[in-house]
Amino acid sequence: GAGVSQSPSNKVTEKGKDVELRCDPISGHTALYWYRQSLGQGLEFLIYFQGNSAPDKSGLPSDRFSAERTGGSVSTLTIQRTQQEDSAVYLCASSLGRIAQETQYFGPGTRLLVL
Amino acid sequence: GNSVTQMEGPVTLSEEAFLTINCTYTATGYPSLFWYVQYPGEGLQLLLKATKADDKGSNKGFEATYRKETTSFHLEKGSVQVSDSAVYFCALSDRYGGSQGNLIFGKGTKLSVKP
Numbered sequence: 001g002a003g004v005s006q007s008p009s010n011k012v013t014e015k016g017k018d019v020e021l022r023c024d025p026i027s028g029h030t031a032l033y034w035y036r037q038s039l040g041q042g043l044e045f046l047i048y049f050q051g052n053s054a055p056d057k058s059g060l061p062s063d064r065f066s067a068e069r070t071g072g073s074v075s076t077l078t079i080q081r082t083q084q085e086d087s088a089v090y091l092c093a094s095s096l097g098r099i100a101q102e103t104q105y106f107g108p109g110t111r112l113l114v115l
Numbered sequence: 116g117n118s119v120t121q122m123e124g125p126v127t128l129s130e131e132a133f134l135t136i137n138c139t140y141t142a143t144g145y146p147s148l149f150w151y152v153q154y155p156g157e158g159l160q161l162l163l164k165a166t167k168a169d170d171k172g173s174n175k176g177f178e179a180t181y182r183k184e185t186t187s188f189h190l191e192k193g194s195v196q197v198s199d200s201a202v203y204f205c206a207l208s209d210r211y212g213g214s215q216g217n218l219i220f221g222k223g224t225k226l227s228v229k230p
Contacts, residue, residue, distance in 0.1 A: 031216065043204065043220035056213060091159065098216035100147040100208040101166040106159040 004107035012113045021077040021110045025094030038088035082114045117142045121205045121221035136190040136224045138205035146207040148188040153202045195228045
């Protein structure tokens with residue numbers, strides 16, 4: 001079946017512009033996660049969704065970052081007024097539920113470059 | 116807080132050599148442990164996991180045993196192939212607390228296997 005998909009695969013933007021990154025999770029997966037992979041910080045958790053609500057936003061680095069999920073499916077991560085330090089690969093993952101034993105399935109990522 | 120430490124890379128081996136990548140963790144609860152792999156140009160995928168002490172995860176000839184007494188989850192393979200060249204990430208997911216289910220990753224170890 002279809003895996004997790006993300007779009008765009010690559011995004012180049014200018015400093016100060018807003019960007020939107022999209023994630024389509026595996027059908028039926030209620031839990032959705034966003035992570036960021038950067039050279040300096042490695043892989044970091046950003047935000048978790050259960051259905052359409054986000055009970056854990058503890059990893060969002062600043063208030064320029066926001067995310068939403070609609071219909072218990074598609075999620076959008078928005079970065080406002082992008083900065084060069086936002087350059088990274090943004091990964092989305094989904095799982096059947098938010099329990100420690102559950103496997104998370106990752107999308108291919110969106111590579112963001114802020115000039 | 117929770118954390119994962121894995122051996123620094125890069126690691127370069129000849130084909131058919133024995134591989135060990137060390138991973139140790141710190142957790143306040145009782146985590147599940149994972150090895151994820153990222154092949155060149157591809158997304159993160161689960162290699163193996165273990166959800167309780169003394170469990171052994173295995174896949175594609177790779178093995179790792181959950182050692183609670185030494186807080187370790189070392190990855191091993193008896194005979195590596197060129198196709199095993201990739202970046203390997205050790206990760207944990209705690210069972211309790213507000214961040215249960217979130218993956219905490221090590222920095223990654225890049226493995227190159229030469230023919």
